[in-house]
Amino acid sequence: MDKLRGMETFIAVVESGSFTLAASRLEMSAVMAGKYIALLESQLGTRLLERNTRRQSLTDAGRVYFDEAKRVLEQVSAAERAVERLRATPAGTLRVSAPTSFGGCVVAPLTATFLQRFPEVRVELDLTNRMVDLVDEGVDLAIRIGDIHHDDLVAKYLCPYRMVICAAPEYLARHGTPQTPADLVDHLCLSHTVWTARNEWRLPGVEGEVRWKRDAILRCNDGYGLRMAARAGAGLLLQPEVLVAEELASGRLVRVLEDYTPEPRPVHLLWRQDLRPLPKLTQFIAHIMQALPEAVPA
Template identity: 90%
Template sequence: MDKLRGMETFIAVVESGSFTGAATRLEMSAVMVGKYVALLESQLGTRLLERNTRRQSLTDAGRVYFDEAKRVLEQVSIAESSVERLRAAPAGTLRVTAPTSFGGCVIAPLTASYLQRFPDVRIELDLTNRRVDLVEEGVDLAIRIGDIHSDDLVAKYLCPYRMVICAAPDYLAHHGTPHTPADLVDHLCLSHTVWTARNEWRLPGVEGEVRWKRDAILRCNDGFGLRMAAIAGAGLLLQPEVLVADELANGRLIRVLESYTPQPRPVHLLWRQDLRPLPKLTAFIAHIIKQAPSVPSPFQGEG
């Protein structure tokens, strides 16, 4: 049996709390997980886990072995990283996380062009709006929107994240064009269900801020669905500019209230501090920074 694989499997069982959880994490069957643990216990001559039909717990030997096995695997990872740093060209697996919409529209295409340049790299791109812990989850690079509050990470400004208010030509022809946020009272507005009184968008009005209409005619939990509804003439749409760039360019959606959109938020690249970062990461960061200004619409002008 591969001793390191056995250690990895045992650690996964402990951290996930079950053989089934470990199997999902390691992409193997629960039966195979059980075989690895059984063989490991046989080689060590002692039980590492106490198991019954409802729960499992570590034995005294299991607790000691768990701590030492984690140290061994960490040292193996350090050794592999040290060797990888000696390579002239980027290689290995790069783990990247980005917000769902921005990541899908901007980062995914840039990832494709990066992989064409560096075919020895494999990228795991996690698109999520969850705040990922780079250290705890072993992520190499994060793209985040908004202000950064972290002293233990390197942050590099990438671009502004602009919002736009728009509507289909047919809608504007039927309902008229709003000229100030106060005009929203006479218009049909579309809204995302994640917007609440706590995080809804506020527009800079003539006298203070004006809330984006909370009595929206349509609420949806999917940005694509909202765009399709807006294109069909359902109402005014407030969305990140990058998501509607094509529709604005081809005239399917028209900008309105351009002087009253929310202030752009900054987009940053974040990565862990390392005196000798791996070529796969430094090359990816350089690629994103170089290519991002060429992305249509949201990257022009500012940044």
């Protein structure tokens, strides 16, 4: 059996706390994971793990071997990255994190065209509004909306993230077109469930700010669901422009209160500082920067 694979299995067992979880992480059976550990212990002539039906713990030899094995695998990984840097063609797996709406509407299609150009690259695109830790979670590139406060990361401005207030023509025909945020009191509004008193949208009103209606007739935790409800005439919708761009272009949704939408927020690319970033990363960044103007409404 491959000794490096055995080391990797041993480290996974220790970090996950069980053979089953380690096997799932490494995409092998728990029986195979046990065989790797047994072979290591046989080769070393000592037990690395003390285990019973309920728990497992490291022996003294296991603690020493764990630290040294991690160091060995880190050196192997560094060697592989060094070789990859020498390759003219980008290759390998690229892990990307992006906000749900922007990632689904903009980043995913751009990723598809990138993969057509560089078939040796594999992309793991994680769409989440959670603030991922690039270092701890092994993420190569993140797209963030809002101001950036990370001195240890490289940040590249992409575009403004605009919001739009819109409704279906049928709804406006029944209820009229609002002229100022104060008119919202007489309208049916749709809202996202993540909007709270802390992060809800505020519209610039004639006299100070006006909050987007809290007493929405429909709340949903998915922007696509809200978009479809607005298309069906359920009410006024406040959503990112990229999410409803097709509906606005086709006339299925119509802009309203254009002078009172929230201020756009900046969108940035973030990646870890590296004097010699891998080709798969540099090419993906270049592709996003070049293709973005056609993907995001002007």
